[in-house]
Amino acid sequence: MEHYDLAVVGAGPAGLSAAIEAAGAGMGVVVFDENAKPGGQLFKQIHKFFGSKEHKAKTRGFQIGRELLEEARAVGVKAELNSAVVAVYGNRELAVSQGEKIKRVKSDAIIIATGASENMTPFEGWTLPGVIGAGAAQTLMNLHGVMPGKRVLMLGSGNVGLVVSYQLLQAGCQVVAVADIARTIGGYGVHASKIARCGVPFYLSHTIIKAQGDGKVENVIIGETDAKRELIPGTERCFEADTVCVAVGLSPMSQLLGQAGCRMVNEPQKGGFVPKVNEYGETDIKGIYAAGDVSGIEEASAAMIEGRISGAAAANAAGFMPDGEFKARFEECETSLAQLRRGMFAPGRKGAEQSETDEGIPLSRALLSKGYIDENELSAFPGFRDCSALSETYPVIECTQNIPCNPCQDVCPKGCIHVGNDITALPVLNPKASCSACGMCVAACSGQAIFLVQPHYEPGYALVTIPYEFFPLPQKGDKGTALSRSGEALCPAQVVDVRDAKALDNTRLLSIKVPSSHLNRARFFVKGDFANG
Amino acid sequence: MDKVTDRSPVGGEFEPAPDDGLIICRCEEITKGEIRRAVYDGMYTLAEVRRYLRAGMGLCQGQTCRRLVMGIMAKQLNIPPDEQEPEVSRAPARPVEMRALANTTWEGVGGL
Numbered sequence: 001m002e003h004y005d006l007a008v009v010g011a012g013p014a015g016l017s018a019a020i021e022a023a024g025a026g027m028g029v030v031v032f033d034e035n036a037k038p039g040g041q042l043f044k045q046i047h048k049f050f051g052s053k054e055h056k057a058k059t060r061g062f063q064i065g066r067e068l069l070e071e072a073r074a075v076g077v078k079a080e081l082n083s084a085v086v087a088v089y090g091n092r093e094l095a096v097s098q099g100e101k102i103k104r105v106k107s108d109a110i111i112i113a114t115g116a117s118e119n120m121t122p123f124e125g126w127t128l129p130g131v132i133g134a135g136a137a138q139t140l141m142n143l144h145g146v147m148p149g150k151r152v153l154m155l156g157s158g159n160v161g162l163v164v165s166y167q168l169l170q171a172g173c174q175v176v177a178v179a180d181i182a183r184t185i186g187g188y189g190v191h192a193s194k195i196a197r198c199g200v201p202f203y204l205s206h207t208i209i210k211a212q213g214d215g216k217v218e219n220v221i222i223g224e225t226d227a228k229r230e231l232i233p234g235t236e237r238c239f240e241a242d243t244v245c246v247a248v249g250l251s252p253m254s255q256l257l258g259q260a261g262c263r264m265v266n267e268p269q270k271g272g273f274v275p276k277v278n279e280y281g282e283t284d285i286k287g288i289y290a291a292g293d294v295s296g297i298e299e300a301s302a303a304m305i306e307g308r309i310s311g312a313a314a315a316n317a318a319g320f321m322p323d324g325e326f327k328a329r330f331e332e333c334e335t336s337l338a339q340l341r342r343g344m345f346a347p348g349r350k351g352a353e354q355s356e357t358d359e360g361i362p363l364s365r366a367l368l369s370k371g372y373i374d375e376n377e378l379s380a381f382p383g384f385r386d387c388s389a390l391s392e393t394y395p396v397i398e399c400t401q402n403i404p405c406n407p408c409q410d411v412c413p414k415g416c417i418h419v420g421n422d423i424t425a426l427p428v429l430n431p432k433a434s435c436s437a438c439g440m441c442v443a444a445c446s447g448q449a450i451f452l453v454q455p456h457y458e459p460g461y462a463l464v465t466i467p468y469e470f471f472p473l474p475q476k477g478d479k480g481t482a483l484s485r486s487g488e489a490l491c492p493a494q495v496v497d498v499r500d501a502k503a504l505d506n507t508r509l510l511s512i513k514v515p516s517s518h519l520n521r522a523r524f525f526v527k528g529d530f531a532n533g
Numbered sequence: 534m535d536k537v538t539d540r541s542p543v544g545g546e547f548e549p550a551p552d553d554g555l556i557i558c559r560c561e562e563i564t565k566g567e568i569r570r571a572v573y574d575g576m577y578t579l580a581e582v583r584r585y586l587r588a589g590m591g592l593c594q595g596q597t598c599r600r601l602v603m604g605i606m607a608k609q610l611n612i613p614p615d616e617q618e619p620e621v622s623r624a625p626a627r628p629v630e631m632r633a634l635a636n637t638t639w640e641g642v643g644g645l
């Protein structure tokens with residue numbers, strides 16, 4: 001029987017990080033993954049991540065995946081793909097399904113990093129072709145280059161629902177609505193705003209009644225719900241759509257841990273049944289660890305750190321990493337993890353009603369219920385200053401919730417933006433610094449929440465620079481329409497500059513000329529005449 | 534409730550509901566009504582419902598429906614969903630071809 005120092009199940013961000021840490025310490029490591037390619041969820045994630053530099057903020061998920069794979073190769077991690085682990089036993093033996101054989105493997109330590117699966121919600125017509133998980137839609141688009149449909153209704157307004165809606169728009173689909181039974185949007189406000197300004201409407205306190213059609217989804221009916229989540233008769237609304245994307249949460253795929261005999265607990269905050277683990281991710285069976293979404297639904301950034309901790313702990317327990325080194329490594333990882341687990345969306349605060357930011361500023365209610373901040377709410381936030389009297393360009397930072405993120409501060413060469421050591425603090429505009437209009441902050445902002453404004457571009461006209469990630473790319477000179485934060489057509493606009501550079505990492509900067517009166521409203525651009533819609 | 538012998542019906546007559554025809558376990562085509570009926574008949578844990586109906590015993594091994602089945606059961610039993618017993622996970626965790634099983638030697642294994 002094959003024998004390893006460490007076997008890792010799952011080659012996602014958690015599993016790969018664990019393997020890198022352990023192999024780097026000298027362990028003989030094998031990683032099994034049932035997919036044909038390693039990387040787990042990361043290769044589907046084409047958007048820029050939050051966090052700080054050490055969490056690889058402003059890097060796109062698939063790029064982080066590539067970096068992890070390279071690191072794994074460099075330290076000699078052995079990855080076996082198309083290899084589903086079908087059994088794990090308490091004596092640390094695994095059964096791995098490979099082709100027409102089942103291979104039995106013995107390992108001194110095991111790290112389970114199998115991630116999560118998508119939740120479903122049953123409704124009339126949910127078995128019709130066209131009803132799919134949002135993660136599945138993401139796999140189709142971003143791994144296989146296939147459009148899941150043409151007109152999509154997104155069920156669920158958490159980060160998965162918001163991010164996948166944006167990616168559907170990028171792929172050229174129309175998102176007819178985002179519906180959620182909750183009263184407020186579940187994901188980051190900045191993610192919601194990205195799709196709201198493209199014109200996607202939010203229907204909060206709404207549930208899906210049915211999807212119907214002849215052998216496939218042709219239309220979808222949703223309706224409003226009351227405080228008890230019961231349907232209010234007469235509020236039904238029908239959308240023509242060929243696809244319903246379900247994004248109603250994830251469940252840890254923790255079955256292998258249950259099989260091995262680890263103590264399991266049902267923790268709704270973590271997404272369901274998870275193993276009881278200590279601070280190193282070790283279960284009550286010595287030598288069996290859990291890391292990443294399988295031990296509680298979080299994000300890839302947290303999964304990578306959890307993986308590092310479990311990998312280092314396994315190496316330490318087996319004598320590959322001295323105590324002192326392990327202690328230092330653990331503390332470093334813990335600090336980094338603690339930074340991510342703060343703010344408005346911290347694991348402990350999820351689902352709780354919140355009314356103000358850590359700074360004591362009332363949260364934008366419009367942002368929570370409609371997906372965009374009202375113009376007159378903006379002045380309460382430290383990223384906004386009314387500089388319309390200024391002649392030079394300045395940034396407007398529409399980031400108004402405490403999220404663990406600070407690339408805006410990092411990239412600004414002029415010190416215009418300050419977040420501070422606590423990366424969940426709101427970005428503050430420094431009134432003393434002067435902006436060079438380089439646009440780095442606009443492109444680096446993972447939430448696409450920064451715009452540059454030049455109030456007096458031409459007599460009567462202002463220039464607004466927006467982040468832009470769609471094809472076909474507008475060209476210099478193109479005439480079109482400026483859209484507001486809600487996606488409403490505002491005024492005629494003309495593209496006067498399109499900037500692209502390696503450092504912008506595929507977020508183009510579109511500078512549009514709009515009548516001065518719209519400088520605080522114009523936040524998106526579409527080609528086509530203003531008057532003709 | 535926690536005693537195996539305590540199997541008194543959850544109360545009164547079984548009441549059909551308009552959405553009883555909704556398929557919950559797609560792999561085995563088990564409906565909401567069948568699950569509610571199973572609870573009414575005295576199946577109080579997921580393991581029992583699985584054996585009784587085969588819900589969650591199909592290709593995906595309950596990956597999609599486990600949560601839904603447990604939710605329906607909790608409602609029928611009138612208990613909070615997180616007070617339910619966890620499922621029993623058994624190997625194989627993924628569908629395996631019979632010939633793959635036959636191609637493997639199993640000495641010293643606790644059971645697959």
Ligand SMILES: Cc1cc2nc3c(=O)[nH]c(=O)nc-3n(C[C@H](O)[C@H](O)[C@H](O)COP(=O)(O)OP(=O)(O)OC[C@H]3O[C@@H](n4cnc5c(N)ncnc54)[C@H](O)[C@@H]3O)c2cc1C
Binds near residue numbers: 035083138299
């Ligand atoms: C749409 C979407 C957007 C997201 N956006 C972000 C974001 O912006 N930032 C962020 O930080 N996070 C984001 N996340 C969350 C992030 O993707 C996950 O938290 C992260 O991938 C968890 O990593 P993991 O290693 O635990 O699991 P996964 O990435 O799911 O990897 C698990 C791996 O295990 C394999 N596996 C499972 N079972 C077995 C088995 N029995 N045998 C062999 N292999 C097995 C799977 O094939 C998979 O490759 C997003 C998630 C989604 C769905």
Ligand code: SF4
Binds near residue numbers: 437
């Ligand atoms: S445009 Fe450049 S100088 Fe101005 S705030 Fe952004 S990063 Fe700083």
Ligand code: SF4
Binds near residue numbers: 405408409448
């Ligand atoms: S403004 Fe700064 S903190 Fe806010 S999302 Fe953008 S980069 Fe992150």
